[in-house]
Amino acid sequence: MTKIDFLSSNESDHEARLRLACRVAQKALRSGADVFIACADDTQQAQLSPLLWSFEPESFLPHRALHEDTPAPITLGTAADCGEHHDLLINLCAEVPQYFSRFERLFELVVQVPEVLASTRANWSYYKSRGYPLDFKTI
Template sequence: MTRIDFHLNVSDHLLYTCRLIRKAYGSGLKIVCYSTRPEVLENLDKLLWTFSEEDFLPHVVTGHPGVADTPIVLTDKADDIAHYDLLINLDEQWPPFFARFERLVEIVGTDEDNKALARQRYKFYKERGYPLNTFDRANS
């Protein structure tokens, strides 16, 4: 069953996502970042190339021929995604394919609209019996 972690009070979603990706990739995990908003994936793609001068984070956007061989995939769908360990949700809704992953990370911002949407996702997962963890990142 997928373990779901909510990271709360994140001030910069994309920068925080890059840090999560770096840590997970360093642990040998295969990672998918999901959003139905193209601008989110485009901005994350750009940021991953410039995020760290010391770390190379090999990634592609779905549709790229190297998807099957790349440990970090940015996607708006699950059609061409093989087995990956970690799903990072950057969307406002729950990803319909999340149960295929060992772990899901939900990143929750500081504004009330974002928190309200996250509460809906939390309720959705809880009602279905998924193990939930919360981490307050207000001071990190």
């Protein structure tokens, strides 16, 4: 069963959520996990990609778009399709991706933006009503 973690930040802007996604991806990468980041749309994916390249001045987080052939440990896509991934999912979509249960671990990222709070609360209720193990941490 998928282990689901909600990570909450006191920051109140959309870019803070993208930076948090970079932090989670970096930590997962260090542990050897393959990461799939489900972006809300192509615009968000285009905003996240340069952050992954420049997240830390002395390093970068190698990634690719889902349908690119170049291998990379981090893949960016949308709620529509995750390819063959099944290790770690970072959900930046408002809705729960249909494929979430094939992943070993899922992260929902919470920032203090009204629409993000509403969607992550709804996602918490969705997972809880289906009996998934949930954890909540403030960082």
